[in-house]
Amino acid sequence: MRLIPIILCGGAGSRLWPVSRELHPKPFIRLDDGQSLLQKAFLRGALLPDVEEVLTVTNRELFFKTEDEFREVNTGEVVTSFILEPFGRNTAPAIAAAAYQIAQKYGNDAIALVLAADHLIINQQAFQEAVLKAVELATSGKLVTFGIQPDSPETGYGYIEADGNTVLRFVEKPSLEKAQEYLASGRFLWNSGMFCFSVGAMLQQMEQYCPQILIATKACIEQSRFAEGKGYALLELDPDTFANVADDSIDYAVMEKSNQVAVVPCNIGWSDIGTWTALGDLAEPDADGNRIQGDALLYDTRNCTIQSSDRLVGAVGVENLIIIDTPDAVLVVDKCSAQDVKHIYSELKIKGHDAHKFHRTVHRPWGVYTVLEEGNGFKIKRIEVNPGASLSLQMHSHRSEHWVVVSGIAKVINGEREIVINTNESTFIPAGHKHRLQNPGTVPCVMIEVQSGDYVGEDDIVRFEDVYGRV
Numbered sequence: 213m214r215l216i217p218i219i220l221c222g223g224a225g226s227r228l229w230p231v232s233r234e235l236h237p238k239p240f241i242r243l244d245d246g247q248s249l250l251q252k253a254f255l256r257g258a259l260l261p262d263v264e265e266v267l268t269v270t271n272r273e274l275f276f277k278t279e280d281e282f283r284e285v286n287t288g289e290v291v292t293s294f295i296l297e298p299f300g301r302n303t304a305p306a307i308a309a310a311a312y313q314i315a316q317k318y319g320n321d322a323i324a325l326v327l328a329a330d331h332l333i334i335n336q337q338a339f340q341e342a343v344l345k346a347v348e349l350a351t352s353g354k355l356v357t358f359g360i361q362p363d364s365p366e367t368g369y370g371y372i373e374a375d376g377n378t379v380l381r382f383v384e385k386p387s388l389e390k391a392q393e394y395l396a397s398g399r400f401l402w403n404s405g406m407f408c409f410s411v412g413a414m415l416q417q418m419e420q421y422c423p424q425i426l427i428a429t430k431a432c433i434e435q436s437r438f439a440e441g442k443g444y445a446l447l448e449l450d451p452d453t454f455a456n457v458a459d460d461s462i463d464y465a466v467m468e469k470s471n472q473v474a475v476v477p478c479n480i481g482w483s484d485i486g487t488w489t490a491l492g493d494l495a496e497p498d499a500d501g502n503r504i505q506g507d508a509l510l511y512d513t514r515n516c517t518i519q520s521s522d523r524l525v526g527a528v529g530v531e532n533l534i535i536i537d538t539p540d541a542v543l544v545v546d547k548c549s550a551q552d553v554k555h556i557y558s559e560l561k562i563k564g565h566d567a568h569k570f571h572r573t574v575h576r577p578w579g580v581y582t583v584l585e586e587g588n589g590f591k592i593k594r595i596e597v598n599p600g601a602s603l604s605l606q607m608h609s610h611r612s613e614h615w616v617v618v619s620g621i622a623k624v625i626n627g628e629r630e631i632v633i634n635t636n637e638s639t640f641i642p643a644g645h646k647h648r649l650q651n652p653g654t655v656p657c658v659m660i661e662v663q664s665g666d667y668v669g670e671d672d673i674v675r676f677e678d679v680y681g682r683v
Contacts, residue, residue: 214264214322215347217257218310221250221270221278221329222300226557227487227550230541231519234561234569235273238485239329240281243494244505249485250278250329251285256336257327258290260343265291267314268329269306272296272448276577276680292444298451303405304465305457308418308429311411313447320412323350326462328405332494334481342478346408349377354474355417356408357467359401361479365391368486368551370403370463377474382463401477405484407462408476417472422465428457448681487550488534488543492517506537517547539572540583570670577680578603579656591668593661595649597622602650604678611665611672613641615649620657623650646676 225238232238239250247255257266270278275296282292295309307326314322325343333339346356357379359372371383371394382403386394394400418426432453439446467473485491495503495517502510506520513527520537527535534550536543545553560568573582578601584592597603597620605625615624616638624631625648626641632652633639641647643665651657675683 213347213351214318215260215262215325216314216318216322217260217263217266217325217327218307218314219250219253219257219266219268219270219327219329220303220306221253221268221274222297222303222306223330224557225330226554228485228491229553229557229560230536230538230543230567233567233571235574236277236571237274237330240277241485241491243332247285248281249332250281252332253327253329254282255285256333256339257325258286259336260325260340263290265293267293267295267310269295269297269310270329271300272298277575280575288443294444294446296446296448298449298454300459301454301457302459303462304418304422304425304460305429305454307407307414307462308426309433309447309449311409311414311418312430312433315411315415318411320410320415322411323347324407324409324411324414326407328484330485331404331406332481332483332485335479338478338480342476342480343408345476349474349476350408350410350413353410353413353472355413355467355470355472356474356476358404358406358408359475359477360404360482361477362395362400362402365395366402367391369484371400372403372475373400374475374477375399377476379473379475382468401475402482403463404482407467413472414466417466417470421469422458422460425458425460425465428453432457488517488536488545488553489547489550492519492534515547541567566670576603577601581661584660586668589664589666589668591663593663595659595661597649597651597657597659599651599654599656602679603648604675604680604682605646605648606676607646607674608643608665608672609674610643610667611663612643613647614662614664615639615641615659616662617657617659620651620655621653622657622659623652624648648677 221239224234225232228238231241240248242248314324349356359374367385367388370385373380432449435450435453437448483490492503497503501515503517508518508525510527512529514531516533518525518535523537525535525537532547534545534547557568573580579597581593581595584594617633617635619635622633624633624639626639627645
């Protein structure tokens with residue numbers, strides 16, 4: 213029997229704004245021990261007995277960032293494979309694509325273990341024991357979900373009513389009164405969003421209950437690009453055919469309809485870290501119940517969660533607040549309204565404000581850039597290009613750029629010219645000119661980029677060639 217963990221790395225984590233952004237979502241948030249939630253999910257699967265491959269389904273834009281995360285914690289003994297989505301279509305298509313790929317490679321009897329990239333599980337031993345029980349049920353043809361033993365009347369989770377391993381029904385997020393009733397009854401479990409099944413059983417149930425999703429996903433895979441090498445495999449889903457796949461969750465599409473569903477009740481120290489309250493509670497409180505990360509001075513302040521990346525935060529005479537300070541945004545919210553942070557994120561997205569998508573420092577496959585200052589008709593960036601790395605051959609329609617190398621060396625295509633720029637040298641790139649920056653050196657190339665024009669948004673870019681496949 214072969215066990216393949218599948219990590220689903222999607223979603224925006226909008227309730228954890230401003231640290232979570234579209235291109236730096238919740239799974240990439242680092243905890244106090246230095247590991248991200250995504251890295252913990254990878255290790256959770258990779259450390260299971262006899263696991264040789266971990267398959268991750270994620271957005272195309274997050275691929276290189278995800279690779280970097282895994283590289284930090286993978287000893288090289290586990291193959292990392294990926295399915296890259298051009299855009300989100302919820303969990304049913306993601307699981308369909310993963311199950312189909314696993315079946316093609318290992319056969320229908322292979323067991324898949326679906327894990328979320330943004331959950332925290334503290335008790336690895338109890339988790340492994342729960343997985344062994346789930347695998348046993350999955351081997352007999354069951355679609356298994358993991359039910360968390362509740363310890364509070366939580367209204368933010370879905371529930372499962374169960375009798376042993378038998379699922380009686382799934383319940384939507386309840387009112388507080390209903391949640392209290394569920395907790396008191398002892399029959400209800402939190403729906404963790406983790407699953408275990410043989411891929412043949414899941415594909416058969418999808419064929420019965422959501423055939424159009426399965427048909428459309430298979431058609432997309434047939435039109436998609438697949439690459440394989442030493443220690444990795446990559447399926448990049450074709451955007452045109454993936455657009456035909458319906459958006460649906462695996463719960464609605466299959467689990468709530470199937471008569472083959474089973475549940476493993478477990479107590480594994482699980483949390484979905486869904487709000488700043490949950491994330492803040494991971495830190496130890498001071499004598500007044502305050503949880504502080506970063507530099508803060510408090511006076512007559514109680515039961516607050518404060519996080520600051522690089523500035524001093526002062527709080528006087530307040531309580532039950534969450535204060536999150538990042539270089540380009542500050543969040544202040546009453547703890548009772550922590551679920552509503554998503555409305556700020558949604559409004560930023562509607563307005564087209566970059567703060568829903570980017571941080572000031574943005575990771576790219578070739579390195580990082582930091583926006584130093586921005587105003588009407590200009591933007592100033594610090595750009596750091598890794599040794600041997602290269603930006604795409606590109607063009608901007610609305611802005612010109614002035615590049616000044618402050619350390620290292622840059623090889624530049626500027627229109628028809630190819631030039632080398634050393635430290636303290638510069639070049640000017642007019643709007644409409646094709647250009648490319650490469651670092652041929654052995655140390656990072658750092659430069660300052662000054663953009664000017666009638667529009668300096670990040671989407672003013674046309675790529676002609678790109679070593680990272682972003683054309």
